[in-house]
Amino acid sequence: MGVIILLIAFSLLVALTFLGAFFWAVKSGQFDDPETPSMRMLFDDKPISQKNKTLTNKTD
Amino acid sequence: MAVDTFHYDNKIVRNFGIAAMAFGIIGFLVGLIIALKLIYPDFLGFIPELSYGRLRPLHTNAVIFAFAGNAIFYGVYYSLPRLCKAPMWSSTLSQIHFWGWQFIILSAVLTLPFGITTSKEYAELEWPIDIAITIIWVIFGINMIMTILKRREKHLYVAIWFYIATFVTVAVLHVVNSFEVPATMLKSYSLYAGVQDALVQWWYGHNAVAFFLTTPFLGIMYYFIPKAANRPIFSYRLSIVHFWSLIFIYIWAGPHHLLYTSLPGWAQALGTVFSLMLIAPSWGGMLNGLLTLRGAWDKVREDPVLKFLVVGVTAYGMVTFEGPMLSIANVNAIAHYSDYIIGHVHNGALLWNGGLTFAMLYYITPKIYKTKLHSVKLANIHFWFATMGAIFYVIPMYWGGITQSLMWKQFTAEGFLQYPNFLETVVQIIPMYALRAFGGSLFIVGALFGVYNIWKTAMSGTLVADEEAQAPAVIDPTDGHEEKWHRRLEGRPLKFTVLVLVVILIGGIVEYMPTALIDSNIPTIESVKPYTPLEVAGRDIYIAEGCNNCHSQMIRPFRSETERYGEYSKAGEFVYDHPHLWGSKRTGPDLHRIGGKYPDSWHLRHMYDPNSTSPGSIMPAYTWLLKKDTDVESIPNKINALRAVGVPYVEGYEKIAVRDFKAQAERIADGLRENGFGEVEGIEINSEKEIIALIAYLQRLGTDISGNNDPFSGLPSDSRMGANVKEN
Numbered sequence: 001m002g003v004i005i006l007l008i009a010f011s012l013l014v015a016l017t018f019l020g021a022f023f024w025a026v027k028s029g030q031f032d033d034p035e036t037p038s039m040r041m042l043f044d045d046k047p048i049s050q051k052n053k054t055l056t057n058k059t060d
Numbered sequence: 061m062a063v064d065t066f067h068y069d070n071k072i073v074r075n076f077g078i079a080a081m082a083f084g085i086i087g088f089l090v091g092l093i094i095a096l097k098l099i100y101p102d103f104l105g106f107i108p109e110l111s112y113g114r115l116r117p118l119h120t121n122a123v124i125f126a127f128a129g130n131a132i133f134y135g136v137y138y139s140l141p142r143l144c145k146a147p148m149w150s151s152t153l154s155q156i157h158f159w160g161w162q163f164i165i166l167s168a169v170l171t172l173p174f175g176i177t178t179s180k181e182y183a184e185l186e187w188p189i190d191i192a193i194t195i196i197w198v199i200f201g202i203n204m205i206m207t208i209l210k211r212r213e214k215h216l217y218v219a220i221w222f223y224i225a226t227f228v229t230v231a232v233l234h235v236v237n238s239f240e241v242p243a244t245m246l247k248s249y250s251l252y253a254g255v256q257d258a259l260v261q262w263w264y265g266h267n268a269v270a271f272f273l274t275t276p277f278l279g280i281m282y283y284f285i286p287k288a289a290n291r292p293i294f295s296y297r298l299s300i301v302h303f304w305s306l307i308f309i310y311i312w313a314g315p316h317h318l319l320y321t322s323l324p325g326w327a328q329a330l331g332t333v334f335s336l337m338l339i340a341p342s343w344g345g346m347l348n349g350l351l352t353l354r355g356a357w358d359k360v361r362e363d364p365v366l367k368f369l370v371v372g373v374t375a376y377g378m379v380t381f382e383g384p385m386l387s388i389a390n391v392n393a394i395a396h397y398s399d400y401i402i403g404h405v406h407n408g409a410l411l412w413n414g415g416l417t418f419a420m421l422y423y424i425t426p427k428i429y430k431t432k433l434h435s436v437k438l439a440n441i442h443f444w445f446a447t448m449g450a451i452f453y454v455i456p457m458y459w460g461g462i463t464q465s466l467m468w469k470q471f472t473a474e475g476f477l478q479y480p481n482f483l484e485t486v487v488q489i490i491p492m493y494a495l496r497a498f499g500g501s502l503f504i505v506g507a508l509f510g511v512y513n514i515w516k517t518a519m520s521g522t523l524v525a526d527e528e529a530q531a532p533a534v535i536d537p538t539d540g541h542e543e544k545w546h547r548r549l550e551g552r553p554l555k556f557t558v559l560v561l562v563v564i565l566i567g568g569i570v571e572y573m574p575t576a577l578i579d580s581n582i583p584t585i586e587s588v589k590p591y592t593p594l595e596v597a598g599r600d601i602y603i604a605e606g607c608n609n610c611h612s613q614m615i616r617p618f619r620s621e622t623e624r625y626g627e628y629s630k631a632g633e634f635v636y637d638h639p640h641l642w643g644s645k646r647t648g649p650d651l652h653r654i655g656g657k658y659p660d661s662w663h664l665r666h667m668y669d670p671n672s673t674s675p676g677s678i679m680p681a682y683t684w685l686l687k688k689d690t691d692v693e694s695i696p697n698k699i700n701a702l703r704a705v706g707v708p709y710v711e712g713y714e715k716i717a718v719r720d721f722k723a724q725a726e727r728i729a730d731g732l733r734e735n736g737f738g739e740v741e742g743i744e745i746n747s748e749k750e751i752i753a754l755i756a757y758l759q760r761l762g763t764d765i766s767g768n769n770d771p772f773s774g775l776p777s778d779s780r781m782g783a784n785v786k787e788n
Contacts, residue, residue, distance in 0.1 A: 002256070003252055003256035003259055003260055004259065006236070006260075007236070007259065007260065007263050010232055010236050011263075011311045011312065013232070014228065014229055014232055014311060015308060015311065017228060018225065018228075018304070018307055018308065021224070022304055025216070029214075030215060030216055033215075034296045034297040034300070035296065037215050037217055037218075037296055038292035038293045038296040038299075039292045040213075040215075040217075041143060041217050041283070041286060041287075041292075042286060042287065042290060042291075042292065044142060044529070
């Protein structure tokens with residue numbers, strides 16, 4: 001069963017990597033705003049020239 | 061405000077889409093072929109390359125890595141740049157990734173049907189391909205991570221988190237599970253043996269489901285459901301909780317594949333506990349997806365994209381309810397080894413992975429071709445074919461699985477097995493196999509409609525290969541005073557220390573573990589001995605023919621199993637099994653105690669024509685085993701490789717191993733000849749044939765525990781004062 005040490009070590013390694021990522025995410029403000037990101041992803045940034053077109057022509 | 065103009069590469073998206081569809085259809089068709097073979101064993105004749113045991117890994121690999129794999133990349137290459145507001149970092153890497161992946165799939169097609177396999181489920185590809193997978197996966201990872209680093213959107217949308225987790229975890233799983241020592245260019249032996257190999261395999265196998273078929277598709281769900289419904293996800297907060305809790309719990313659930321096996325009880329319990337916990341994040345995510353559609357259900361009525369998404373996410377909910385339930389020991393005792401599990405995985409594969417993939421195809425194709433879907437009606441027909449197909453597949457499998465399992469366990473009032481003949485329980489569920497093949501066919505017909513529809517849609521538009529997009533440029537705070545990365549790291553002693561520790565940890569594990577593993581393989585049962593060279597060859601034939609796809613080698617400690625098969629399997633019996641061959645499905649009976657149960661001639665007749673010994677059997681005939689010669693040349697290399705992974709053959713044994721091989725083969729062939737089996741229907745049975753090696757292996761299985769036979773006795777090496785294996 002020595003292999004379980006290997007598996008636990010690698011699993012912990014993965015888990016710690018994610019824990020680090022989680023701390024980074026919290027610290028860098030990834031989760032400060034739990035509302036707007038869900039809205040923002042709905043808007044694809046089209047080139048400005050095309051945007052103007054869609055404003056005047058609502059059939060997009 | 062400065063505005064950047066950049067281009068999204070839609071061509072690579074399109075390519076991955078085509079690959080997903082093409083390999084999807086091929087993978088489904090291979091599945092249908094093996095489904096038909098369970099009803100008509102002689103369907104397509106008894107051709108080695110098309111036998112059930114060789115095609116089943118091709119089916120699973122094609123569907124998981126070629127269909128779902130290309131679908132993942134299709135979704136990632138479309139959504140990631142749009143979420144990051146940046147094109148993929150390197151189009152060269154994108155190209156290498158695409159072609160490299162297709163090359164790996166091609167190599168699977170060129171190896172698995174020819175018996176080149178490791179036998180480890182969902183990791184059957186041999187060592188050179190394992191290396192290629194690692195390289196291509198890392199290239200994908202670099203391309204993705206660099207795109208994320210170059211993003212113009214500070215916030216990482218939740219889908220990106222799921223993509224990152226997929227890359228990191230699959231890389232680790234694949235590498236750890238693939239530690240193997242090559243014997244030849246296309247043959248290797250797992251570094252781990254027996255229980256340890258099984259544990260590593262299912263740590264990998266379960267997480268392949270978790271991080272290849274679940275997390276990337278959850279990312280896809282979080283992108284495409286809001287997009288298709290044009291409304292934000294129900295709760296972004298919940299999606300964050302969903303992500304972090306899911307990935308922290310998933311990786312510990314693997315042992316639930318090994319309940320009631322020889323794995324230590326505490327490890328089994330650990331797997332059960334974590335599997336039960338998994339229901340919370342899984343259902344949180346499922347509900348988050350479905351509730352996004354609140355107030356938009358009218359759209360679901362019309363839009364095939366949303367239909368596929370809704371049914372897909374619902375299937376995900378069903379499967380992630382079943383998963384924890386199946387991880388409870390009492391339920392597992394009934395469902396394990398049965399067709400119930402086949403139903404369970406296809407519920408997920410057909411509707412969750414398949415449904416989301418087709419939803420993406422219907423969503424993305426009109427977008428990148430600047431056109432409308434060719435026929436909404438046809439897409440709806442596809443949807444119903446897919447859904448009905450899955451229902452006709454899954455329900456018969458549940459029914460048949462439980463029926464058969466209960467028959468295995470049924471005792472008469474006198475305390476005897478009600479169905480002592482395994483075959484009775486097989487014949488009982490053949491109608492269910494037929495219904496399953498019908499369901500699968502429906503699903504394939506639907507998929508063909510889908511492919512036609514997608515193709516017509518593409519034809520009606522023109523591909524926007526480079527889609528122009530604009531976004532505000534990021535202002536880099538470090539602009540003007542450039543620091544080298546290492547310089548920055550030096551300013552952060554704590555982080556630097558942690559990084560160094562991690563590097564050392566990896567190095568330490570890699571250095572230390574192989575020796576520790578080999579040491580811990582010292583047998584706990586003294587009478588258990590390594591395989592003789594002929595048995596090694598026979599075992600390799602067993603692996604090449606994929607016998608483990610239908611036969612387990614693990615008798616669980618239930619009275620119904622010890623009555624039927626013999627003494628339950630002990631961990632100490634598998635210390636020389638590189639890799640383990642416990643199997644996960646009993647389409648045929650368990651073989652762990654088959655050794656000595658029947659005479660050699662029975663095995664010969666059974667392999668040549670299973671119906672001659674077992675009327676009504678659905679096992680294919682293995683006529684070629686009587687005609688093909690066993691590979692003798694590689695025996696010395698195999699002995700060396702096995703010694704390298706810890707089997708105690710003495711130094712120099714590889715030089716005389718072939719002599720042992722031939723002596724034992726002669727003994728078996730002579731025995732057959734004496735009993736009138738020197739030839740079978742005009743085929744001469746001599747000691748060089750594969751059947752002889754296979755018989756040697758089968759007759760050895762599970763016999764060591766009785767402690768009264770030395771497998772090497774009477775062989776040439778034995779008369780040289782035991783110049784074969786080291787005594788413990």
